[in-house]
Ligand SMILES: Nc1ncnc2c1ncn2[C@@H]1O[C@H](COP(=O)(O)OP(=O)(O)O)[C@@H](O)[C@H]1O
């Protein structure tokens with residue numbers, strides 16, 4: 537684990553000329569190596585909370601502790617070099633190439649050129665962009681999703697223990713968003729950073745979060761718990777409304793594609809004679825073959841009928857390929873299957889490598905089998921409470937109390953040190 541724990545300790549932000557604080561006495565523990573999602577209505581103080589962690593916004597009151605150090609008085613520039621920050625559309629500098637954008641922090645840290653170049657390529661691989669093809673491009677020569685990937689690569693450049701993300705996938709189309717979410721999950725599996733991510737999309741919070749903090753106005757923490765427990769046991773009507781109608785299909789959002797059975801597929805490579813591939817799928821009793829490139833990424837999905845009309849297998853990727861990451865939710869998988877009309881989707885793992893095929897029947901069976909395990913889950917929730925609006929509870933009281941404070945989940949609450 538490479539992340540660092542964060543504690544917001546009675547943090548308040550008052551903007552000049554505003555009647556009420558944007559963040560009002562927020563105390564919140566963000567466990568090391570976990571992904572914590574901040575969700576809530578527009579204007580409730582999510583961005584303000586996030587930007588106080590790297591002091592792009594200075595708190596009016598309270599303390600922020602990162603990895604045991606009070607960073608409230610620390611030099612802001614130095615602090616920010618140790619905290620990755622990702623915003624909508626990547627926030628890339630338009631006049632700099634991809635490589636220069638990614639190398640900004642390493643350059644400030646005085647790394648030599650070779651080390652930076654090697655790191656840039658490594659990070660491009662990590663975010664599934666071919667370094668050869670992309671390192672010298674300018675941001676305007678990239679799609680929205682690619683810009684966002686470069687933004688993530690840049691934030692990770694100097695291997696910071698903490699990554700802050702503010703609606704990172706808000707500016708891309710829904711299908712790209714799902715893929716970027718899958719990739720972030722894969723990256724996090726590998727790196728185990730402490731990620732604090734703002735979103736207004738509850739499904740995204742459920743998908744990405746180890747913990748979800750639901751805020752009301754003034755960054756008032758209404759519930760802070762696991763996705764399972766929030767869905768299974770919403771704290772009040774505000775949370776219920778926020779979860780919305782999707783809650784009825786919660787198994788779909790709580791189960792990952794990789795957790796249900798996948799079917800194997802017959803693979804084909806560009807350049808192969810189509811009749812050889814056809815012979816293989818007929819022998820296996822399959823209807824389709826999956827064409828993978830030299831890095832085992834799916835590029836085409838060919839039916840018997842298509843193979844019949846082909847001489848050789850081509851190498852051009854099919855942009856409409858129904859692909860879903862193994863860490864995607866069944867809900868994402870269903871969306872992908874439905875728009876593809878294939879009734880099935882191709883599943884990929886790390887670096888988009890092909891893993892197998894998932895079909896609608898598998899998803900339906902999984903829903904039928906799934907049981908609500910949330911009630912049996914006794915993981916301790918992190919500390920989270922407000923003292924501003926309620927003014928009643930302190931962290932000391934919570935640390936010694938048997939019952940959790942407002943906004944925490946069920947189960948014993950760990951102390952905030
Ligand atoms: N620079 C600022 N000056 C004054 N008020 C601000 C400023 N930034 C944000 N606010 C106000 O603070 C509140 C919280 O804003 P913000 O943290 O951006 O919310 P969110 O990210 O949840 O939409 C809002 O009422 C917003 O209008």
Ligand SMILES: [Mg+2]
Pocket residue numbers: 582583584734
């Ligand atoms: Mg915001």
